[in-house]
Amino acid sequence: MIDLRSDTVTRPSRAMREAMMNAPVGDDVLGEDPTVNALEARAAEITGKEAALFVPSGTFANQLAIMTHIRPGGEVYLSDDSHVIQHECGAASLLSGAFLRTISPRGSYLTWEEIEPKIRKSDDIHFPRPSLIEIENPLSSGVLLPLEEMAKIHRGAADYGLPVHMDGARLFNAALALKVPANEIASHTDSLMFCLSKGLTAPAGSLLCGKGEFIARARRNRKIMGGGMRQIGILAAAGIYALDHMVDRLEVDHDNAKRLGEALNGSRLFEVDRDSIQINMVFARVRQVDTPEKEQFLLDLLKSRDILTYPAEGGWFRFVTSNEVRKEDIDHFASQLPSLERDFLGQFPL
Numbered sequence: 001m002i003d004l005r006s007d008t009v010t011r012p013s014r015a016m017r018e019a020m021m022n023a024p025v026g027d028d029v030l031g032e033d034p035t036v037n038a039l040e041a042r043a044a045e046i047t048g049k050e051a052a053l054f055v056p057s058g059t060f061a062n063q064l065a066i067m068t069h070i071r072p073g074g075e076v077y078l079s080d081d082s083h084v085i086q087h088e089c090g091a092a093s094l095l096s097g098a099f100l101r102t103i104s105p106r107g108s109y110l111t112w113e114e115i116e117p118k119i120r121k122s123d124d125i126h127f128p129r130p131s132l133i134e135i136e137n138p139l140s141s142g143v144l145l146p147l148e149e150m151a152k153i154h155r156g157a158a159d160y161g162l163p164v165h166m167d168g169a170r171l172f173n174a175a176l177a178l179k180v181p182a183n184e185i186a187s188h189t190d191s192l193m194f195c196l197s198k199g200l201t202a203p204a205g206s207l208l209c210g211k212g213e214f215i216a217r218a219r220r221n222r223k224i225m226g227g228g229m230r231q232i233g234i235l236a237a238a239g240i241y242a243l244d245h246m247v248d249r250l251e252v253d254h255d256n257a258k259r260l261g262e263a264l265n266g267s268r269l270f271e272v273d274r275d276s277i278q279i280n281m282v283f284a285r286v287r288q289v290d291t292p293e294k295e296q297f298l299l300d301l302l303k304s305r306d307i308l309t310y311p312a313e314g315g316w317f318r319f320v321t322s323n324e325v326r327k328e329d330i331d332h333f334a335s336q337l338p339s340l341e342r343d344f345l346g347q348f349p350l
Helices: 013-019 034-047 059-070 092-095 114-116 147-160 171-178 182-186 214-222 233-246 250-264 292-304 327-347
Strands: 053-056 076-078 097-105 129-135 166-168 191-195 207-212 270-272 281-286 319-320
Touching: 034 053, 034 182, 034 207, 034 233, 053 059, 053 166, 053 214, 053 233, 059 092, 059 129, 059 214, 092 097, 092 214, 092 327, 097 114, 114 182, 129 147, 147 166, 147 171, 147 182, 166 270, 171 182, 171 191, 171 250, 182 191, 191 233, 191 319, 207 214, 214 250, 250 319, 281 292, 292 327
Parallel strands: 076 097, 076 129, 129 166, 166 191
Antiparallel strands: 053 207, 191 207, 270 281, 281 319
């Protein structure tokens, strides 16, 4: 099967597994796992932050950041389309007592001009206290947040005494596409996280990065959240291998996404959001598909041709390239487009 559901489906290579097997380990809750300590030091260096903390997942990292930045009842400003809102189960209200003030961006991403009017300007006892701004780069749509806009948000937030946390799940995809080092993106944040288990192919884990005092508090909160792990150097070793060997190859995923976007755009069946193909994601919808029945029929047609993707959200199908997807797989998908058109249009004429 050609698995285009997500870059989370990537599997560790033999070399990564050997690194895991040979990793020296210790009790990480006691700070005694040398491999974890090495990974955290490496993550802090890469992002230009004082410290980093290894956690089980990206959602865990985002929720840990919120818990550490705010007090219960604190107001968090973020996009209505953000991963924290759409795909983290409402955890911020459950775990941190956060009041999430969502903002619908007029364009592809949230701007300071859209955030600033929402920030409470009064200490009125009726209002929640402004506590945090949360951004993403890249966005879950695959679109990049320009560095100049990040800088503007960070400067503006500082004027109000607000920290900025960034969901940087695919930080290195963003750095590649923006043609800057990861620490340049991170410099416009107070804290950020990145995932090891997506395009970097590690089996698990994310890093939360920030100031030393912030990470010290986050370490305690990690324990509260049940994230205190023991001999996890076997997972940290995969992360070190990923940072050493899997970052540069992300360019292959970006090239394959563009190749797929061109193929889909050339068909009669698909409409492609070409402007959003900035990293390893392609968003496409079938022309005039407006019912779940039609969407499911297309999913079944794709699966019958050994192509997997998730059901559409808002009418858009997402195809994600990764280390599991080769150029030949993209060419196979392209070769199936004429028969896909025939079978789909035979059932649902446009």
